Amino acid sequence: MLGAIEAGGTKFVCAVSENGRDIKERVSIPTTTPAETMQQVYDFFRSFSIEAVGIGSFGPIDINTKNDTYGYITTTPKTAWQNFNILGDVQKHLGVPAGFTTDVNAAALGEWKHGAGAGKTSCLYMTVGTGIGVGAVINNHILEGLNHPEAGHIIVRRHPEDDFKGTCPYHSDCLEGLASGPAVEKRWGEKGSELTARPEVWELESYYLAQAMMNYILILTPERIIIGGGVSKQPSLLAKVHEKTQQLLQGYVQDSMITQHIDQYITTPGLYDDAGITGGFVLAARTLEDTPN
Amino acid sequence: MLGAIEAGGTKFVCAVSENGRDIKERVSIPTTTPAETMQQVYDFFRSFSIEAVGIGSFGPIDINTKNDTYGYITTTPKTAWQNFNILGDVQKHLGVPAGFTTDVNAAALGEWKHGAGAGKTSCLYMTVGTGIGVGAVINNHILEGLNHPEAGHIIVRRHPEDDFKGTCPYHSDCLEGLASGPAVEKRWGEKGSELTARPEVWELESYYLAQAMMNYILILTPERIIIGGGVSKQPSLLAKVHEKTQQLLQGYVQDSMITQHIDQYITTPGLYDDAGITGGFVLAARTLEDTPN
Ligand SMILES: Nc1ncnc2c1ncn2[C@@H]1O[C@H](COP(=O)(O)OP(=O)(O)O)[C@@H](O)[C@H]1O
Ligand SMILES: Nc1ncnc2c1ncn2[C@@H]1O[C@H](COP(=O)(O)OP(=O)(O)O)[C@@H](O)[C@H]1O
Ligand SMILES: [Zn+2]
Ligand SMILES: [Zn+2]
Numbered sequence: 001m002l003g004a005i006e007a008g009g010t011k012f013v014c015a016v017s018e019n020g021r022d023i024k025e026r027v028s029i030p031t032t033t034p035a036e037t038m039q040q041v042y043d044f045f046r047s048f049s050i051e052a053v054g055i056g057s058f059g060p061i062d063i064n065t066k067n068d069t070y071g072y073i074t075t076t077p078k079t080a081w082q083n084f085n086i087l088g089d090v091q092k093h094l095g096v097p098a099g100f101t102t103d104v105n106a107a108a109l110g111e112w113k114h115g116a117g118a119g120k121t122s123c124l125y126m127t128v129g130t131g132i133g134v135g136a137v138i139n140n141h142i143l144e145g146l147n148h149p150e151a152g153h154i155i156v157r158r159h160p161e162d163d164f165k166g167t168c169p170y171h172s173d174c175l176e177g178l179a180s181g182p183a184v185e186k187r188w189g190e191k192g193s194e195l196t197a198r199p200e201v202w203e204l205e206s207y208y209l210a211q212a213m214m215n216y217i218l219i220l221t222p223e224r225i226i227i228g229g230g231v232s233k234q235p236s237l238l239a240k241v242h243e244k245t246q247q248l249l250q251g252y253v254q255d256s257m258i259t260q261h262i263d264q265y266i267t268t269p270g271l272y273d274d275a276g277i278t279g280g281f282v283l284a285a286r287t288l289e290d291t292p293n
Numbered sequence: 294m295l296g297a298i299e300a301g302g303t304k305f306v307c308a309v310s311e312n313g314r315d316i317k318e319r320v321s322i323p324t325t326t327p328a329e330t331m332q333q334v335y336d337f338f339r340s341f342s343i344e345a346v347g348i349g350s351f352g353p354i355d356i357n358t359k360n361d362t363y364g365y366i367t368t369t370p371k372t373a374w375q376n377f378n379i380l381g382d383v384q385k386h387l388g389v390p391a392g393f394t395t396d397v398n399a400a401a402l403g404e405w406k407h408g409a410g411a412g413k414t415s416c417l418y419m420t421v422g423t424g425i426g427v428g429a430v431i432n433n434h435i436l437e438g439l440n441h442p443e444a445g446h447i448i449v450r451r452h453p454e455d456d457f458k459g460t461c462p463y464h465s466d467c468l469e470g471l472a473s474g475p476a477v478e479k480r481w482g483e484k485g486s487e488l489t490a491r492p493e494v495w496e497l498e499s500y501y502l503a504q505a506m507m508n509y510i511l512i513l514t515p516e517r518i519i520i521g522g523g524v525s526k527q528p529s530l531l532a533k534v535h536e537k538t539q540q541l542l543q544g545y546v547q548d549s550m551i552t553q554h555i556d557q558y559i560t561t562p563g564l565y566d567d568a569g570i571t572g573g574f575v576l577a578a579r580t581l582e583d584t585p586n
Contacts, residue, residue, distance in 0.1 A: 060547065075547060122438040134512070139434050145415040145514040146548055153545060154508045157450050170543045215447045219427070219512045221438040250463045252446060254353065254368060255439055 002288070003045055003053035003094070004280025007031075007086065008103060009078060009130075013277055014041055016048045020281045021114055023274065033080045034089070042093045052291070054099040054283030056106025056276045057086055063101060063148050071100055077169075099287035102148045103276055104135030107269075110279030111226050112137040115270030120223035124216055125275065126151075128209070129229035132176040136220060142283075143220075152176040156211040159204055162187075179208040181231050192231050202237050209237075210244030213266060217245075217253060228269040242266060295581070296338055296346035296387070297573025300379065301396060302371060302423075305330055306570055307337045313574045314407055316567065326373045327382070335386045345584070347392040347576030349399025349569045350379055356394060356441050364393055370462075392580035395441045396569055397428030400562075403572030404519050405430040408563030413516035417509055418568065419444075421502070422522035425469040429513060435576075436513075445469040449504040452497055455480075472501040474524050485524050495530050502530075503537030506559060510538075510546060521562040535559060 002020050006013040008031060015026035025048075029040045045053070060076065062069040071087025087100045101109070108117075108125035117123030117137065124136045132152030136143040143149055153174040164187040168177030177183060184192045188201055195201045213225065227238065242262045249258060257265040269275050295313050299306040301324060308319035318341075322333045338346070353369065355362040364380025380393040394402070401410075401418035410416030410430065417429045425445030429436040436442055446467040457480040461470030470476060477485045481494055488494045506518065520531065535555045542551060550558040562568050 064548070138431050138436065138438065141432050143431065143514070145431065146510070146516045146550060147514055147546065149512055149514050150546065151512040154511050155450055155504050155541070157448055170545045171541070211448050215508055216512060217439070218447050219442055219444040219509060221436070221440050221442055223439045248448070248464070252463045253440065253443065255357070257439060 001048050001050045002281050002284040003048070003050040003096075004277045004284060005041060005053060005055045005057075005090070006103060006106065006276040006280060007055060007057040009058045012037055012041060014044045015277045015280070016045070016050060017281045020285045021278065023277065026277070031078075034084045034086075038089055038093070041090075045094055050094070050096055050284075052097045052099070052284040052288040053090060053094055054106065054280035054285075054287065055087065055090060056101055056103045056280050056283070059102050059148070060150070061086075061100075061102060061148070063144055064146065097287045097291040099283035101142055101144075101283060102133070102135055104133040105142045105144075105148060106135070106279035106283060107228065107275035108135035108137050108226075108279065109142055109282045110271055110275040110277070111269055113282045114278055115275060116226045116267050117224045118270070122220075122222045123224040123226060124220060124222040125226045125228065125269075126212070126216075127229035128179065128227060128231040129181050132180050132229075134216070136222060138220070138222070151212070151216065152180075154212060154215060156208050159207050162204060175208060175212055179205055179231075181229075184231065192234060196234065199236070202234060202240055205231070205234075206237060206240035206244050209241045210248055213241060213245040214248045217249070217258070223257075225266045226269050227266065228272075228275065232268065238266070238268065239263075294341050294343045295574050295577040296341070296343040296389075297570045297577060298334060298346060298348045298350075298383070299396060299399065299569040299573060300324075300348060300350040302351045305334055307334055308570045308573070309338070309341045309343060310574045313578045314571065316570065319570070324371075327377045327379075331382055331386070334383075338387055343387070343389055343577075345390045345392070345577040345581035346383060346387055347399065347573035347578075347580065348380065348383060349394055349396045349573050349576070352395050352441070353443070354379075354393075354395060354441070356437055357439065390580045390584040392576035394435055394437070394576060395426070395428055397426040398435045398437075398441060399428070399572035399576060400521070400568035401428035401430050401519075401572065402435055402575045403564055403568040403570070404562055406575045407571055408568060409519045409560050410517045411563070415513075415515045416517040416519060417513060417515040418519045418521065418562075419505070419509075420522035421472065421520060421524040422474050425473050425522075427509070429515060431513070431515075444505070444509065445473075447505060447508060449501050452500050455497060468501060468505050472498055472524075474522075477524065485527060489527065492529070495527060495533055498524070498527075499530060499533035499537050502534045503541055506534060506538040507541045510542070510551070516550075518559045519562050520559065521565075521568065525561065531559070531561065532556075
């Protein structure tokens with residue numbers, strides 16, 4: 001049996017699976033303090049005999065095994081969780097091999113193995129919600145290097161008529177600062193879900209997201225791009241992103257997936273809200289394989 | 294013995310190596326027509342008994358093995374080379390296993406194995422010259438997905454006082470359109486090498502290159518970034534890129550390589566002009582390993 005932990009800023013989802021894909025049982029635990037939340041996590045897993053666990057965590061986290069703070073949640077605004085060694089804590093309490101990555105890398109891994117990226121060697125997963133997060137699988141492996149991607153914070157060109165100053169505490173008007181759910185709400189004075197009837201909102205939103213698509217395609221060249229998160233539920237948004245991405249690329253990337261089938265190339269998640277948990281199982285299975293016995 | 298071909302738009306460099314690193318003999322051949330140039334390539338290799346060859350080619354090229362045009366130089370402005378099956382031609386004439394990638398991916402591979410990226414699991418190589426090209430090694434493998442990176446064409450934010458319209462035939466004012474060697478020359482009316490005494494030129498150039506650094510770091514998160522090409526020879530440029538990249542990131546990526554050692558993190562090539570050829574040898578060796586005998 002394999003375990004998965006989706007460690008989110010509002011809730012932790014824990015689940016177990018026999019076959020590494022289907023969820024046998026799951027629980028949702030509010031994110032309060034590490035002591036309180038983790039206790040409930042361990043209580044859940046106690047009923048099962050899991051062989052390994054995969055953790056996809058909110059961040060920023062340190063996934064560079066060379067660092068002293070490897071396995072930590074680092075500079076999060078959630079003060080109770082700052083510098084919490086989540087990986088070490090899980091290993092100590094569950095006593096099984098544990099894989100560790102970001103929430104969006106876990107979602108990318110899940111979608112790549114069993115969702116909209118199945119059969120590809122690479123895929124990029126983007127969530128446009130409270131923040132903008134990006135994870136990726138490249139050459140069948142999670143994308144990690146110096147650290148994990150933070151591609152929600154890239155620079156995009158501002159729309160000449162958009163004078164909203166942006167919401168990112170670090171960069172003000174990076175992509176996340178201009179196009180996350182809270183940015184939409186603050187700019188237009190209403191929650192995104194209430195703005196469906198205002199096409200100018202989604203014109204502008206797709207203006208920014210299409211630039212992100214262009215840069216992700218040119219830099220990472222993934223075989224599939226998957227967009228999830230609350231804002232992506234806006235019905236007219238994806239088609240506008242398709243159209244604007246093609247316009248920006250100007251036929252430069254001569255692949256029929258982009259020139260003709262962009263609606264299949266940039267797509268919604270195949271696993272919906274289960275992407276992260278499924279990715280956790282995949283990570284758990286890989287960690288088990290890589291553990292010398 | 295291993296062979297390497299660096300197929301450039303002005304010249305082809307061919308070389309052989311006993312140990313996959315040191316160049317035993319090399320030749321430089323002008324890029325005219327495929328028939329003429331390739332004949333001289335084959336004449337050079339005839340004197341050696343090579344077991345495999347690695348090709349780093351100018352592009353755009355098709356490196357997606359699923360495509361019918363895999364191994365081709367595709368939509369290049371050099372009309373004689375359009376839709377030339379360079380990989381197939383080499384395989385036919387040399388009769389040995391051949392690896393195929395872009396010129397900049399080959400340079401990235403060479404720098405990663407034996408140059409400024411040695412000992413890392415990932416590195417990004419950027420050339421700022423006649424064009425802006427980017428190659429990368431991720432998880433010890435060349436970055437390939439839908440196709441190869443074209444990260445010279447990303448969108449950057451224009452400087453508010455820069456009204457130069459840009460030189461890219463596809464996107465006008467993408468990064469390459471604003472910051473390649475020809476863009477510098479056209480904007481300021483003189484070749485880059487003549488503009489050393491004008492700090493405003495390099496202020497603006499680093500304004501654009503630092504944005505590229507930011508986006509590459511946030512999207513690809515490489516362990517090392519190497520900048521080569523003619524424009525990078527400008528003495529004051531790299532330090533300005535370091536400074537501006539740190540300013541843009543605003544401490545968001547909390548790794549000492551960026552916050553304290555950015556001069557080591559974004560660096561000049563270790564192999565200088567031999568990066569591509571060295572990468573060709575590495576590619577040849579890998580291709581040989583992967584070939585069932
Ligand atoms: N239908 C919708 N259209 C536009 N925005 C929405 C919609 N539904 C939710 N959102 C926005 O998405 C954000 C929440 O994203 P979500 O992915 O659900 O959560 P989180 O990112 O915290 O995991 C909020 O800012 C919310 O206003
Ligand atoms: N010292 C220099 N400072 C600035 N620009 C330079 C310098 N030397 C060469 N360049 C510019 O670099 C470009 C050529 O780049 P290079 O990398 O040598 O060739 P290519 O990209 O064709 O392989 C030209 O536009 C040239 O003006
Ligand atoms: Zn930001
Ligand atoms: Zn361009």
